[in-house]
Every structure is written in structure tokens, then in C-alpha cells.
Amino acid sequence: MRTIKIGIIGCGYISSIYMENIPAYNHLTLTACADLDFERARAQADQFGIPKACTVQELLADPEIDLVINLTLPKVHAEVCLQILEAGKHVYVEKPLAISLQEAKQVLDKAQEKGLLVGGAPDTFLGAGVQTALRLIESGEIGVPIGASAFVISRGHEHWHPNPAFYYEKGGGPLFDMGPYYLTALIALLGPIQRIAGSARISYAERTILSEPNAGQKITVSTETHISGTIDFASGAIGTLTASFDAFGGSTLPPIEIYGSEGTLLVPDPNNFGGPVRLRKKDEENFTDIPLISDFQENGRGIGVADMAYSLLNGKTHRANGQLAYHVLEAMHGFLTSSRDGVYHHMDSTCSKPEAFLRNEQIFS
Numbered sequence: 335m336r337t338i339k340i341g342i343i344g345c346g347y348i349s350s351i352y353m354e355n356i357p358a359y360n361h362l363t364l365t366a367c368a369d370l371d372f373e374r375a376r377a378q379a380d381q382f383g384i385p386k387a388c389t390v391q392e393l394l395a396d397p398e399i400d401l402v403i404n405l406t407l408p409k410v411h412a413e414v415c416l417q418i419l420e421a422g423k424h425v426y427v428e429k430p431l432a433i434s435l436q437e438a439k440q441v442l443d444k445a446q447e448k449g450l451l452v453g454g455a456p457d458t459f460l461g462a463g464v465q466t467a468l469r470l471i472e473s474g475e476i477g478v479p480i481g482a483s484a485f486v487i488s489r490g491h492e493h494w495h496p497n498p499a500f501y502y503e504k505g506g507g508p509l510f511d512m513g514p515y516y517l518t519a520l521i522a523l524l525g526p527i528q529r530i531a532g533s534a535r536i537s538y539a540e541r542t543i544l545s546e547p548n549a550g551q552k553i554t555v556s557t558e559t560h561i562s563g564t565i566d567f568a569s570g571a572i573g574t575l576t577a578s579f580d581a582f583g584g585s586t587l588p589p590i591e592i593y594g595s596e597g598t599l600l601v602p603d604p605n606n607f608g609g610p611v612r613l614r615k616k617d618e619e620n621f622t623d624i625p626l627i628s629d630f631q632e633n634g635r636g637i638g639v640a641d642m643a644y645s646l647l648n649g650k651t652h653r654a655n656g657q658l659a660y661h662v663l664e665a666m667h668g669f670l671t672s673s674r675d676g677v678y679h680h681m682d683s684t685c686s687k688p689e690a691f692l693r694n695e696q697i698f699s
Contacts, residue, residue: 457638461607476594
């Protein structure tokens with residue numbers, strides 16, 4: 335099989351797991367990495383055995399690179415994606431696809447114009463946890479899906495992150511930081527979204543960084559930090575999502591629950607790839623742990639890139655695709671516009687529910 339040659343732009347914290355995982359796939363070759371800080375790119379190249387560390391422009395000009403993974407800051411995702419596409423290369427971008435819907439549409443339009451593919455994180459929904467839940471739903475174990483609830487609750491990144499300021503800028507907050515994992519998982523399980531009703535607020539106008547090396551610095555908050563709302567899926571199921579950086583103490587709420595006519599399903603944290611998955615049928619008193627359908631349970635970030643490259647080689651549709659990422663982005667904006675305007679946000683976009691994914695697919699051969 336021909337291999338797809340990969341370049342990575344952005345050599346920060348998240349890049350390490352991609353650089354570790356990409357070489358596991360026989361149809362992927364990681365050939366170069368780039369960063370605005372060249373020394374950081376060189377350090378990552380040395381650590382992970384990447385043949386070339388270079389500038390962004392050098393990477394984009396490399397005719398051998400087929401697909402670029404964009405791991406830059408969210409506020410420049412769209413700008414960098416457009417540069418990658420203009421260079422004639424497919425792009426896979428960390429979440430979110432862009433900050434604004436206008437920018438995201440420009441990326442998708444440019445890809446269509448160039449005949450190139452766009453992929454987008456998260457790819458955690460391809461892991462054993464969500465995929466086991468999907469198989470249970472599709473095999474009728476909970477009957478007809480009626481509703482869902484999702485909770486992502488924390489006290490905020492200033493307590494632990496070394497540079498948390500950008501989480502409180504536009505395009506940050508719990509919705510844009512963690513929302514993509516939860517909304518993507520819900521869409522993978524229940525299908526596309528039809529409309530959203532949301533409420534959102536900035537609870538604290540200023541945050542104090544408590545983590546090193548910037549402890550004591552103040553952050554002005556410019557994005558909503560507590561969001562809650564209702565999701566109407568095109569399938570008829572009704573879901574709720576609460577995302578917060580304002581809740582102190584550990585949350586005992588389950589990450590995701592799916593309610594059906596014949597039972598309830600507890601879905602694991604969609605920020606991870608593994609379990610546990612638990613099922614309670616309507617005639618049972620307790621939940622039962624369900625064996626996972628694959629061993630794909632560890633941190634597998636990059637599996638979306640592998641699936642995208644395999645689809646590129648075989649003329650198929652990759653699962654973590656641009657349409658899905660755009661639909662998730664619109665949904666996140668939908669919570670905020672609904673809160674601002676006091677009306678439902680009716681989705682303009684839709685997407686296909688991603689096909690089920692098994693660990694033993696050919697991308698691992």
C-alpha cells in the first residue's frame with residue numbers, strides 16, 4: 335500500500351501524542367514538523383525521530399508531504415488550514431475547526447475548490463468506549479433512543495494549566511474546549527442535530543492563575559464559562575448538555591447517559607478512548623458492565639488521521655470529516671446565539687452519522 339506522508343504544524347503539548355502514535359500505522363509516514371519556535375520543532379523531531387524539523391513555509395513547500403496535521407492555537411486554525419490547502423495538501427485540524435462559522439466555511443469551500451480533504455478532531459469517538467455504546471444502540475439493546483444528558487464540569491484551567499489565558503478568550507471556555515468531545519460523541523450515537531436552546535453566562539469577569547509559571551497573573555474573561563441547554567436531534571431524541579468552568583469540587587455526574595425505551599446506557603468520558611460502558615435494561619435493577627468491542631482503549635489521538643488517510647487511498651469517506659466538525663462548531667455557536675437572542679437556534683448545517691468503527695479494520699494492518 336502507498337503511504338501518506340504527514341507533516342505536523344504546531345509542536346506544543348498535544349503534538350507529542352500524535353508524534354508517538356502516527357508511526358504505528360503502516361500507511362502513514364511522519365516526515366516533518368514545524369513550529370513558529372524552530373527550537374521547539376527541532377526538540378520534538380529529535381525526541382520522536384522525525385526526519386526533518388523546519389519552518390512552516392518550508393513544510394508547506396515540501397512536495398512530498400500529502401497531509402498536514404494542524405495543531406496550532408484555535409484562533410489561527412482557519413488561517414493555517416487555508417495556507418495548507420492553498421499549498422495543495424489535505425488537512426486534519428485539532429478542535430475546533432475554526433473560531434467562527436464564516437472562517438470554517440472558508441476552509442471547507444477552499445478544500446472543495448482544490449479537491450482536497452478536511453478532517454477534524456476529536457477522534458475519541460472512534461475508541462472502544464463510544465463505539466461499544468454505538469453497537470448497543472444499533473443492536474436495539476436500549477430500544478428507541480428517547481433522550482440523552484451530558485455533563486462536563488470543572489473549576490477552570492487556571493488551577494493546573496501552565497498557560498491558561500487562551501481558554502478564557504473567544505473560542506475558548508468549556509464549550510469550545512470540551513464541547514467538541516461531547517457533541518461529537520452524541521452525534522456519533524444519535525445522529526445530527528436539528529435545533530438548540532441554550533443559556534450561557536460569564537460567572538467571573540476575572541480569574542487568577544494559580545498554576546506555575548504564571549501564578550498570580552490575572553485573566554480577563556471574554557467568553558462564557560457556564561453553559562447549559564437542550565439539543566433536539568433530527569432522530570427525535572432530546573438531549574441536554576451542561577459545560578462549566580465554574581463548579582468547584584469533583585462532579586459525580588456521569589459524562590453521558592443515553593435513555594431508551596428499553597433501557598439506559600452510561601457512556602464513558604468522550605475525552606478518552608476507553609470505558610467503562612454500563613447498561614441497565616428496563617426490567618433490571620442494576621447496571622451491568624459491558625465488555626468493550628475492541629482493545630482500542632488507550633490514548634489513540636491520530637486514529638482520525640489514519641482513518642482519513644486510509645479513506646484517501648481507498649476512495650471512502652473518513653469519519654472525523656470536515657462536515658461533522660462544522661456541524662459541531664455550529665452547534666456550539668448555537669448554544670451562545672440562543673442564549674443571546676432568547677430563541678431556538680435552528681441548525682443550518684447537517685452531517686452524516688459516522689459509520690461504526692472497529693479496531694480490526696485494515697488501517698491497522
